Amino acid sequence: MTISRETVLEALKSIADPVSGNDIVSAGIARAVTVEGSTVRFVLEIDPGKSEAYGPVRDRADAAVAALPGVEKVSAMLTAHSQKAPPDLKPKQPAQAQQQAAPQKVPGVARILAVASGKGGVGKSTVSANIACALAMQGRKVGLLDADVYGPSQPKMLGVSGRPASPDGKTILPLRNHGVTMMSMGLMTGEDQAVIWRGPMLMGALQQMLLQVQWGELDVLIVDLPPGTGDVQMTLAQKTHVDGSIVVSTPQDVALIDARKGIDMFRKMNVPVLGMIENMSTHICSNCGHEEHVFGHGGVAQEAKKLNVPLLGEVPLHLDVRLAGDNGTPIVAAQPDSAQAKVFLDIATQLVDAGAA
Numbered sequence: 001m002t003i004s005r006e007t008v009l010e011a012l013k014s015i016a017d018p019v020s021g022n023d024i025v026s027a028g029i030a031r032a033v034t035v036e037g038s039t040v041r042f043v044l045e046i047d048p049g050k051s052e053a054y055g056p057v058r059d060r061a062d063a064a065v066a067a068l069p070g071v072e073k074v075s076a077m078l079t080a081h082s083q084k085a086p087p088d089l090k091p092k093q094p095a096q097a098q099q100q101a102a103p104q105k106v107p108g109v110a111r112i113l114a115v116a117s118g119k120g121g122v123g124k125s126t127v128s129a130n131i132a133c134a135l136a137m138q139g140r141k142v143g144l145l146d147a148d149v150y151g152p153s154q155p156k157m158l159g160v161s162g163r164p165a166s167p168d169g170k171t172i173l174p175l176r177n178h179g180v181t182m183m184s185m186g187l188m189t190g191e192d193q194a195v196i197w198r199g200p201m202l203m204g205a206l207q208q209m210l211l212q213v214q215w216g217e218l219d220v221l222i223v224d225l226p227p228g229t230g231d232v233q234m235t236l237a238q239k240t241h242v243d244g245s246i247v248v249s250t251p252q253d254v255a256l257i258d259a260r261k262g263i264d265m266f267r268k269m270n271v272p273v274l275g276m277i278e279n280m281s282t283h284i285c286s287n288c289g290h291e292e293h294v295f296g297h298g299g300v301a302q303e304a305k306k307l308n309v310p311l312l313g314e315v316p317l318h319l320d321v322r323l324a325g326d327n328g329t330p331i332v333a334a335q336p337d338s339a340q341a342k343v344f345l346d347i348a349t350q351l352v353d354a355g356a357a
């Protein structure tokens, strides 16, 4: 049975807004209604000071939608609006419709740092995991959100497994290892399950990860983005206040072309680019220590200079970096005194010194 968005809106109109006396749709409280098969999602955007008063409203709205024929699952979220008058669901003139709600902060999270790459497989997840651990080793309260829905790898890299608990059915308890609080789409879907995500599902899932996970008080939440410049990157920057971004690339031209696109996207979305990291830079032989430039060397430094962004570090290509990641203990934690670990620790120090983490 197909559920229409209009039917959902009608059901939501039966719920009164305790503050304005209107119904929650006319009052502009009920927003972002999406229907995916038998699942309905919506948010109630409220004054953060009135969250207690709106708890029962959310429950009533949830029940009204759940009672509709064909609805099997409802996700109703309370979110804090950042404007005095939240936009409503009524049809808008094109000019008004273009005015997006301002990007929101995630409660308790002081800063959000996005780690991106233009191209897949350049080591973005390895870099995210190591920077997260390095920051935790320096005493920062760190979260890591694995938003790489196409290839979630953080559970393996940080050595966590099992489905995260949700004692109240509304919030999700993150997992923790190496001093890092982490949540991954991989933990919601299972390691071997292939996931095909479509735009609206991605948006919903990402928002859910950001807002429903109990991150606690964090100095910084690192978001490990999927490669490229697609829906997830756009949604993150549009909906959430992202304080800075880091772009990871190998020194090869093909990777650099895509990295440039990534930097361009962040600039267009007004997300400060904190710097680039060259990964798989010099190869150091684990037997004899001989150095070789498998993918070239210095390409990222040149590109960073051209684009006028700092080069935060050059991470060598070293067997131990991969083995550490595969074993669930990133190299900074496994071999903190190694040359490879030092690069990550130095990047973490730079981020702290710059007030970015």
Ligand SMILES: Nc1ncnc2c1ncn2[C@@H]1O[C@H](COP(=O)(O)OP(=O)(O)OP(=O)(O)O)[C@@H](O)[C@H]1O
Residues within 6 Å of the ligand: 117, 119, 120, 121, 122, 123, 124, 125, 126, 127, 148, 151, 153, 226, 227, 279, 280, 281, 315, 316, 317, 318, 319, 320, 321, 322, 323, 325, 326
């Ligand atoms: N500096 C390095 N030295 C050795 N191996 C590395 C290094 N960086 C990453 N790797 C290895 O390369 C592989 C790809 O790395 P990773 O998963 O971090 O890349 P990614 O850019 O996040 O990939 P994807 O886009 O598929 O998510 C992994 O097996 C990882 O262990």
